Amino acid sequence: MRNVLPRACCVLLSAWFFGIHGWFQQNTVKHNAQPGAAGGPDQSCFCHLTGVLDDCFCDVESIDVFNNYKIYPRIKALSEKDYFRYYRVNLRRPCPFWPDDGHCAIKDCHVEPCLESEIPVGIKSGNYNKVRPRHAHYPQSLYSQAANTMSDMTACEQAEELGAINSTLSNQSKEAFADWARHDDAQDHFCELDDESSPDADYVDLLLNPERFTGFKGPSAWRVWNSIYEENCFKPRSVYRPLNPLVPSRGDDDGEGFYTWLEGLCLEKRVFYRLISGLHSSINIHLCAEYLLDEGWGRTVWGPNVQEFRWRFDTAETKGEGTRRLKNLYFLYLIELRALYKVAPYFERAFVHLYTGNSREDGDTKELLLQVFSEIRTFPMHFDERSMFAGHTMEAKTLKEEFRLHFKNISRIMDCVGCSKCRLWGKLQTQGLGTALKILFSEKEIQNLPEHTPSKGFQLTRQEIVALLNAFSRLSTSIHHLHSFRLLLKESR
Template sequence: MRTSPHTRHAGTTSRCAHAHSNPSLTACFGGPRGPLRLGAAPRRSKSSPSPAVRGRDILQPPACRAAGCGGYRCVGVTARTRRGCGVGGARRPRREELVLLALASPVRFLWQWRAGSPSPVSRGGRSGGSSMSGGGGRSTAAWARWATRLLAALGCVLAAEAQLTGVLDDCLCDIESIDDFNTFKIFPKIQKLQERDYFRYYKVNLKRPCPFWADDGHCSIKDCHVEPCPESKIPVGIKAGSSNKYSKAANNSKELEDCEQANKLGAVNSTLSNQSKEAFIDWARYDDSQDHFCELDDERSPDAQYVDLLLNPERYTGYKGPSAWRVWNSIYEENCFKPRSVYRPLNPLAPSRGGDDGESFYTWLEGLCLEKRVFYKLISGLHASINLHLCANYLLEETWGKPRWGPNVKEFTRRFDPIETKGEGPRRLKNLYFLYLIELRALSKVAPYFERSVVDLYTGNGHEDAESKALLLEIFRDTKSFHMHFDEKSMFAGDKKGAKSLKEEFRLHFKNISRIMDCVGCDKCRLWGKLQTQGLGTALKILFSEKEIQNLPENSPSKGFQLTRQEIVALVNAFGRLSTSIKELQNFKVLLQQTR
């Protein structure tokens, strides 16, 4: 149960577009041994000369050298720029050829440029000349300066690579469609909804002990502190409401239910101990939690407090190191269906694996059934989203006690850059998009539940309640208009007995993760970890309760499918966090282009 806050995530590696369009080029971009991995040096046979032997060899993959071409045709140069590039040609690459290679495979270009220095031999055997533009006249030093400038420009290309493109694994949706849909339809509305009273106040117990290991003690950093909301600030409808009712009528009926239950327990007070009464309540709660994917806080506990989420935003607090690693490691190592013998890439708590850069992990992952791959991607996507929030809301400086928070490009690069993370960054970000799709699908499926007149999102302010519900239903309509939803019916679709067993295992694993959130040492991290985990758990509960949602009665509460207010608030805010992550990802793309 241990891990690093820098756990890397699963995804796919893209090949150069030229290799896709021309099969003859596959040798130069991986060939039968697979595509080039981001951040990895190209493989070179023992018989191949060092990349620094000749000037042209710096940019020439081993497979291309073996094929006898100068390496230039492998990146799609035209016939005009290929003049003189015959077998055994000894000239140095032209400037446009350098650019083409750099654009085709920037990581390969960077590696080969760093692997050696260009030979001063130019075309025609003259020393000290340069043939970048087809002839001499400039020194090798000038050529090196120009190549350095090109490397700087490549930062933009790498930044674009880190943003990812194309279709996601295990679904038929592309990243560009998600970006556009989120930016223009979802993000502005979900931001407004999160500011409404019904969704900004979240009741949570931050004092529950860790159930798995001795508590490390809470973080003493001031930014880890959570300021609870005074009772006087809580809207009367929320304060008086039940944990599983949300309309005015339901709140009135709750008072009657409480009286009836108290009378029943009081009638047998002489024969029941307090311990027995608590056992009865626990049994009822157990029956009600059979479809829950999360361990819910008991809102009746004296330790449960309302928190204003707008006044306690998720941001970088300085909480890191062994305590944080242990939490994430516990999640990945003991709850993601992974054997101990398989190590996640870049896990600081794992033993050194020599040259294994994660291939064994992803080979294992691809061999899993769809349901277990989905489970891992959901956790990985949640981890990536949380890391993005911390990078986007980072303490940049503090002057005279006044902190300045904002995006930290260096921190973002450390966590997500394809070179810094040896290709893991883009995998993590792909899993973020996958998680977004899952929760988007859940919102579209649960719409009928909220369209009923019995659901008011009751706070006591009739006008605001009506506006909040109208805005929520508008978001539901937008989610239904998305045409590339994840198909949850592809999960648990095999043998009924086996599918039921796997689904229960899936549910219990996730429920265990929600309990691990009580082991987080930083109160603010714990708050947002519990909320986002519970939001995802609620989304899963919705996706696997389709029949119950379809059979909901119009004008009365349903006993087949219920959502507590706690679950509703977590669902909306968790999806709001994902929407913000994808928006911040676009902002970092712009910042990276400006700073390179």
Template sequence: MSDMTECEQAKELGAINSTLSNQSKEAFADWARHDDAQDHFCELDGLCLEKRVFYRLISGLHSSINIHLCAEYLLDEGWGRSVWGPNVQEFRQRFDTAETKGEGTRRLKNLYFLYLIELRALYKVAPYFERAFVNLYTGNTQEDSATKDLLLQVFNEIKSFPMHFDEKSMFAGHKIEAKILKEEFRLHFKNISRIMDCVGCSKCRLWGKLQTQGLGTALKILFSEKEIQKLPEHSPSKGFQLTRQEIVALMNGFGRLSTSIYQLHNFRVLLNKNR
């Protein structure tokens, strides 16, 4: 195993045993016939609002990653030179209505949904950073001040937009229920982050984990609205805190989403030219 190249390890990790015995095939067919024969009165969604939101967020994250992949695609690899750029055909395969049997539109809608969620979280967390004593420690006093000024400029830009997302229907409710839901979401994102540890590509693993933590931080903010509103103006609070890692993930994750939206516009232009 130690002599295997990184590519061979990745190939083995992604390998799936697709062989089925005749007995298993017959069993699957029997299950399908049995399920189809049941007298179902109606089709159930099985999923509550919160779970639907969770899956839409993960779908949006997946769409964002796919758009980055299509936008910076290895188009040609020659002697000592590599050409990277947008791959329209790859984009079509992943998002075109005809190519995806209608799924592409839903994937793009989920990307915008995710973008609005994180935009709303940044709007909600602004008071946390606007307090005078909050310092973004970089090790350089001048850079500390400049970095905070830039961050506050971002928050002011966000405030100039109308309502981004009405989260009340999802994050409102009984305090105990909200606490349970918050913990469920935290564990979901923790599991996803662990799964990403198995990704062979180091860059993919890094950005995947960063975007996942950024989204988790955004949800933490939306779940903590009341705590943020109660923050003391001139002293630290134990009710709500963001770690350096969470702040970095939140801002960089939103940056990747913003880039996805921008690249989506570029693909629209390219698709119109190819018509």
């Protein structure tokens, strides 16, 4: 069974999300002086995409300006760095819930794994897959020691060192392994993590396997999203209409009555639904922006498909739900932005290295990442996660655990996606969001990190780091694509 979790009573919350109104108002007037006035029916996707978001006081216009002019150029450049472009993933894990009967419609569903020779030497050496216990995390001291040692070795010495397997462990190392394993078991993991030491796990170059339309649709795709929405989004039994936005609504349903159930939920459950809806919206925007426009005579053309975008988000086509879907994307953006804000002190520690084996590249990558954190600190309307699971009551703890297990269940459903490329990006973005949630609820552990020595407390694996930054990059790209679709819709009038 995919959802056997007990239902918990919601905690009555006295605090709500906070924010500051009016930030960047002088910059946003020219972009959004009169919402909807720029385009009539052709701009109806954006007529109501304005103002304050639900469950927080940040507004859409401020996020647009902040993302498109400050964050997007930097996060795009960061995702192209070697440390972040290579992601280790197991795409062969069987679906735990039903037989995998999905088939790709076109050849572009295929994911091409990296050859051993293509993977940066530091990334290969930094995993320690040969000697570590399953699921154990390696402290950054070992990682930095490896970085310092490798930088002093010649190419031939590196090859010899990497080819040798040292299977001996000192008593001190064994004790450290036990500490890390115990800490790992106690962590608030929100995702079903791939075993990176599995022979079925491969390195994938994300730049050579971009997220785009693959033709994966039909019953197999619907079953994945239906399972996510219907069984894991806290749907009340009194709601009979499918939550999955891909399912057509009845002709007499204008969408307004449907959302009354959502407002009746407690804050945490509303947040959960909006996170999933925002992720779904972001993925759909990527597919619309990188759509297969032409395939013939030996050439393949990818580009924005305005009609597909209208079908998924236009007010008339979606009976008013398109704007809500887009607002949920902005809400998800704020969640992951807040996680990056919270985790910045971890990456600013001297012992945290983004190591690939190329010292100049690694220095540039770390500097660019710190620039991203510096920009994030200037944003004044951050999400306030302290309003969630407030207090130390049994209800709050039960609800938090239910929240965590629901999301972990969704990460397992990603192994049921039949299209390999869709599975790759689904797993990466789900793990990125799960890492963001782990960060948001690890505030004390992050605050207690030492300045110059590695900690036995809060840790992130390289897989989590790569997923976190790439997932946020996808959201940033989606919001940037929305600006492009605004222009295309205006031109198509």
